[in-house]
């Protein structure tokens with residue numbers, strides 16, 4: 431099954447456009463996990479098990495694991511998701527981008543080592559820097575287009591021959607680069623007008639939309655701007671607002687409640 435098929439099935443099965451982001455920061459862990467060698471795995475696996483029936487995808491952010499020499503725990507976590515919650519796609523958020531020969535190694539890392547179903551990629555270096563990921567026909571390649579941070583406008587809003595750079599990325603992705611149907615785009619929830627513009631350019635292509643929750647993006651505006659005609663098309667990510675909804679031993683139950691409320695808030699506007 432391809433990433434796109436898995437995603438479509440998860441949208442339906444869990445009636446959810448919510449992607450739970452796994453950005454584990456040990457400083458924010460409940461006291462009983464602090465100091466344990468496997469704390470990152472235990473924390474994330476508990477969140478995954480508590481929310482897996484409420485999401486369309488999980489998105490571990492590699493920096494939170496690599497910064498603490500915990501890539502082995504990331505491998506174990508992704509294996510855990512595949513084994514215990516088959517059918518829920520895993521997006522490795524790594525925002526890679528490099529010349530083709532190096533991109534080949536990043537692709538092996540994401541799809542071979544970590545067994546992710548999709549990876550985030552920075553398209554700034556152009557088509558040949560994206561091709562090595564597309565060589566894995568079952569995998570998703572999610573390109574940064576209009577990011578959620580304020581500084582995203584520094585480059586993505588530049589005029590490039592009568593259109594903005596993010597519009598060029600969307601247009602190239604949809605019309606030229608996506609011959610295999612593997613590409614999705616990142617568009618921040620903090621910019622609903624641009625979500626609508628990207629949707630206009632790319633048709634029904636799936637969009638990864640971070641920026642609700644801790645970054646303050648508006649759920650109603652996001653869904654109305656980005657949903658497709660059948661009420662899907664979005665992976666709306668929330669990380670901190672779900673991971674750290676509770677601070678004690680009951681953190682996973684608190685995360686479940688936050689995920690449930692977020693999924694239902696999203697569904698109100700589909």
Ligand SMILES: O=C(O)c1cc(=O)[nH]c(=O)n1[C@@H]1O[C@H](COP(=O)(O)O)[C@@H](O)[C@H]1O
Nearest residue numbers: 451491550577578640643644645668669670
């Ligand atoms: O590619 C991403 O996931 C991403 C793109 C973007 O434009 N903005 C953005 O916040 N992200 C990621 O989405 C997550 C947002 O986390 P919260 O703000 O805690 O919900 C982080 O893992 C970011 O790295």
